[in-house]
Amino acid sequence: xxxxxxxxxxxxxxPVTFNExxxxxxxxxxxxxxxxxxxxxxxxxxxxxxxxxxxxxxxMAFANYFGGIETPEGLxxxxxxxxxxxLPQIEITDEMRRNHHQLDLEEMKRMLxxxxxxxxxxxxGGNRWVGTGGTSPFGHSGYHPGGIRVGxxxxxxxxVKVAGMRRFQEFRTDETLGVRQFQVxxxxxxxxxxxxxxxRTELDLDATVNKTCDNAGRLELIWERPRENGIKVLLxxxxxxxxxxxxxxxxxxxxxxxxxxxxxxxxxxxFHNCIYDWLYHSSACVQNDYTDTEYVLRTxxxxxxVLLVGDAxxxxxxxxKVGGVIDWDLYNDKPGIDWLRQIRQxxxxxxxxxxxxxxxxxxxxxxxxxxxxxxxxPMHEMTIDGLEQAIKGLKTxxxxxxx
Amino acid sequence: xxxxxxxxxxxxNYIVADELRNAVNIAIALQKPLLIKGEPGTGKxxxxxxxxxxxxxxLIIWNIKSTTKAQEGLYVYDTVQxxxxxxxxxxxxxxxxxxxKLGKLGESFLADEQVVLLIDEIDKADLEFPNDLLWELxxxxxxxxxxxxxxKAKKRPIVIITSNAEKELPDAFLRRCIFHYIAFPxxxxxxxxxxxxxxxLDKRLMEQAMETFYTLRNVPNIQxxxxxxxxxxxxQALVVGGINPNRIKQEMPFLGVLLKKNEDLDTLLxxxxxxxxxxxxxxxxxxxxxxx
Numbered sequence: 001x002x003x004x005x006x007x008x009x010x011x012x013x014x015p016v017t018f019n020e021x022x023x024x025x026x027x028x029x030x031x032x033x034x035x036x037x038x039x040x041x042x043x044x045x046x047x048x049x050x051x052x053x054x055x056x057x058x059x060m061a062f063a064n065y066f067g068g069i070e071t072p073e074g075l076x077x078x079x080x081x082x083x084x085x086x087l088p089q090i091e092i093t094d095e096m097r098r099n100h101h102q103l104d105l106e107e108m109k110r111m112l113x114x115x116x117x118x119x120x121x122x123x124x125g126g127n128r129w130v131g132t133g134g135t136s137p138f139g140h141s142g143y144h145p146g147g148i149r150v151g152x153x154x155x156x157x158x159x160v161k162v163a164g165m166r167r168f169q170e171f172r173t174d175e176t177l178g179v180r181q182f183q184v185x186x187x188x189x190x191x192x193x194x195x196x197x198x199x200r201t202e203l204d205l206d207a208t209v210n211k212t213c214d215n216a217g218r219l220e221l222i223w224e225r226p227r228e229n230g231i232k233v234l235l236x237x238x239x240x241x242x243x244x245x246x247x248x249x250x251x252x253x254x255x256x257x258x259x260x261x262x263x264x265x266x267x268x269x270x271f272h273n274c275i276y277d278w279l280y281h282s283s284a285c286v287q288n289d290y291t292d293t294e295y296v297l298r299t300x301x302x303x304x305x306v307l308l309v310g311d312a313x314x315x316x317x318x319x320x321k322v323g324g325v326i327d328w329d330l331y332n333d334k335p336g337i338d339w340l341r342q343i344r345q346x347x348x349x350x351x352x353x354x355x356x357x358x359x360x361x362x363x364x365x366x367x368x369x370x371x372x373x374x375x376x377x378p379m380h381e382m383t384i385d386g387l388e389q390a391i392k393g394l395k396t397x398x399x400x401x402x403x
Numbered sequence: 404x405x406x407x408x409x410x411x412x413x414x415x416n417y418i419v420a421d422e423l424r425n426a427v428n429i430a431i432a433l434q435k436p437l438l439i440k441g442e443p444g445t446g447k448x449x450x451x452x453x454x455x456x457x458x459x460x461x462l463i464i465w466n467i468k469s470t471t472k473a474q475e476g477l478y479v480y481d482t483v484q485x486x487x488x489x490x491x492x493x494x495x496x497x498x499x500x501x502x503x504k505l506g507k508l509g510e511s512f513l514a515d516e517q518v519v520l521l522i523d524e525i526d527k528a529d530l531e532f533p534n535d536l537l538w539e540l541x542x543x544x545x546x547x548x549x550x551x552x553x554x555k556a557k558k559r560p561i562v563i564i565t566s567n568a569e570k571e572l573p574d575a576f577l578r579r580c581i582f583h584y585i586a587f588p589x590x591x592x593x594x595x596x597x598x599x600x601x602x603x604l605d606k607r608l609m610e611q612a613m614e615t616f617y618t619l620r621n622v623p624n625i626q627x628x629x630x631x632x633x634x635x636x637x638x639q640a641l642v643v644g645g646i647n648p649n650r651i652k653q654e655m656p657f658l659g660v661l662l663k664k665n666e667d668l669d670t671l672l673x674x675x676x677x678x679x680x681x682x683x684x685x686x687x688x689x690x691x692x693x694x695x
Binding site: 017019020023026027030032039042043046047049050051052055184209210212213216217 | 422425426428429430432433435438440482483485486489490568574577578580581582583584
C-alpha cells in the first residue's frame with residue numbers, strides 16, 4: 001500500500017531491501033504503528049534504516065512523501081485524556097466518503113479552535129465534536145478524509161514535522177568530518193596477506209592443543225603463516241597556495257593517515273600545484289630537499305597504493321607546457337600531465353582526492369585542469385563518502401570515470 | 404501495542420526517550436536483535452540493564468573485545484582439562500559433555516525464563532565476527548559437533564547489541580537487526596537524567612552548569628565532546644567543592660573533568676580569548692605558501 005514510499009526512499013538514496021520492507025509490512029499488519037503517522041515514522045525508521053548516516057535522507061524522503069499532513073499542538077490536557085481511548089474500527093462506505101467534502105487545512109484549524117472553545121465534555125462517536133470514533137473531522141480513530149487527527153498514539157509532534165526538522169543532518173556521511181572519521185575510513189584500507197605463502201613462523205596454539213589431544217598427549221606443534229596487512233601507501237599532497245584554504249581538512253586527513261599504523265609502509269611527498277621532476281619532503285616544498293620523481297617511479301613497486309591530494313586547479317600551462325612549472329627559477333623538460341600519466345601507469349592503484357566540493361568542479365577557477373587530471377586519475381571529493389570510494393578504488397583496480 | 408504481554412516502559416533509574424522505547428518494543432515484538440548506536444555516555448549499555456529491571460528478567464552480558472571469537476559465545480571445548488584428566492585425574496574422560504562450557508549466548512539459550520542478552524560493543528571484534536553469529540541469532544540455536552547436540556533457545560532472549568561505530572558492520576547482519584541511534588539528549592532531557600543521579604541539586608547550580616556544559620559542547624573543533632557521564636561527575640565535583648553557582652560560567656572550575664584532552668583545553672582557551680582569527684595557526688605554518 002505504501003509501495004510508492006519504498007521507491008521514494010530509494011530515490012533519496014536510502015538503501016532499502018525487499019526483506020526489510022516485508023518485515024515492515026508484517027509489523028504494520030500486527031498493528032505496531034499504533035495507527036498513527038508518528039508511530040509509522042519510528043517503526044519504519046527502526047526497521048529500514050541501519051545507520052545514523054541515513055537518518056537525514058530518511059527524514060527528507062518521509063517529509064517529501066507524507067508532507068502536508070499536520071496535527072495541531074497545544075490542546076488542553078483534558079481533551080488529550082478523552083482522546084486516549086482506543087475504539088474498534090468502523091466500516092467506511094462510499095456514501096460516507098461522498099458526504100465528506102475535503103476541507104482545507106486553514107479552515108479546519110479555525111473550526112477546531114472554535115469547537116475547542118465550545119466543547120465542555122468528553123465525546124466519542126458522532127460527527128461534530130472533538131472525540132474518538134465517529135466522523136467528525138477532529139479527533140482520532142474515526143473517519144474523515146483529510147480530517148485533523150487529534151490525540152491517539154502521537155501526542156507530541158506530527159511525524160512530518162519531526163522528519164521536517166532534519167535533526168540528523170550532521171550525521172550525513174557526505175559532509176566533511178574530523179580526524180577520527182577519516183581514521184575509521186582509512187582502517188578499511190587493508191588487505192591481509194594470504195596464508196598460502198611465506199614462512200610458517202607463528203605457533204597455532206589451538207591447533208597444537210587439538211592435535212596433541214588427538215595424539216592422546218604426545219606433543220605435536222603446529223605452525224601457521226602469520227597474516228598481516230600488506231598494504232603500502234604513497235601519499236602525495238599538494239602544498240600550493242590555493243590549497244591553503246583547505247589546510248585544516250588536509251591536516252585532518254594527514255593526521256589520520258599518519259595515525260593509521262596498520263600500513264606496511266607509508267611514504268609522504270609534497271608537490272607544488274602539479275608533479276614535475278621533483279617530489280618534496282616537506283610541505284614547504286624547499287627546493288633543495290627533494291627526491292627525483294623518476295627515482296620514486298623506479299624504486300617503488302607498482303603495488304604501492306597512491307593517494308594524491310590536491311585541488312587540481314592551476315593555470316593550464318602549468319599542467320600542459322614544457323617549462324610550465326610555477327616556481328620561476330625551475331624548469332621542467334616534460335609537462336606535468338606526462339608525469340601524472342606516468343604515475344598512473346606505473347602504480348596499479350591510484351586515486352585523487354580533491355578537497356574542493358564536487359558541486360564547484362564545473363565552474364570553479366581551474367576547472368579545465370581539474371577535468372584534465374580527472375581524466376587521468378579517478379577523482380573523489382574529500383569527504384567521508386569520497387574517501388570511502390577512494391579507498392574502494394585503492395583496493396580494486398578502478399577505471400577513470402568521466403565527470 | 405496494548406495486546407503485547409511484554410512492553411518495556413522504562414525504569415526508575417533510567418530515563419528513556421519515547422523513540423528509544425518504541426524501538427525496544429518493536430524489537431521485542433518482532434523478536435529481532437536491537438542494535439543501538441550513539442555517542443559515548445548516552446546510556447547504551449545501561450539500556451539493557453533497564454530493560455531487564457523493568458521486565459523483571461535476568462541480564463546476561465557478553466562483553467566483546469578485539470580478540471573475542473564468535474565461537475566463544477556459543478561454547479568452549481576445554482580440551483586441555485580433558486588431556487589433564489586423562490593423564491592424572493580420575494574423572495571419566497570419555498564423557499565429553501563435562502568439558503563443554505557454554506558461552507554467554509549458549510547460557511541465554513538454556514535459561515528457563517526469558518532473559519535479556521547484551522552483546523556489548525560488537526564493533527570491537529574482528530570484521531567477520533557479526534557474520535559468524537548470523538545463523539545463531541536468527542534461529543536461536545547451534546550445534547555442538549563434539550557431543551552431537553543441538554542447543555536451542557527455550558525462550559528467545561531479548562538481544563540488545565551496542566556499537567560505537569569503530570567499524571562498519573556487515574550489511575547482512577544489519578538487515579536482521581532493528582536499528583536505533585541514541586541522539587545526544589537536549590537540555591530538558593538532560594535535566595531529567597541529571598535529576599536521577601543528583602535528586603537534590605541546587606536549581607541555580609544546575610542551570611549554570613547545564614548552560615556551561617552545552618556551550619562547551621558547541622565549541623567548534625573540540626575533539627572529545629563532554630558527555631553525560633562527564634556532566635554528572637562534574638556536578639558531583641561542583642557540589643563537593645562547594646562552588647558558588649554564580650562563579651561557574653566565568654571560571655569553569657574543574658574543567659579537567661569535562662575536557663580530557665590537552666588540545667581541547669587549548670582550543671577552548673583560544674576561543675574564549677578571541678583568538679579565533681588565528682585558529683589552527685600551526686596548520687597555517689604547514690602550508691606557508693601564499694601564492695599559487
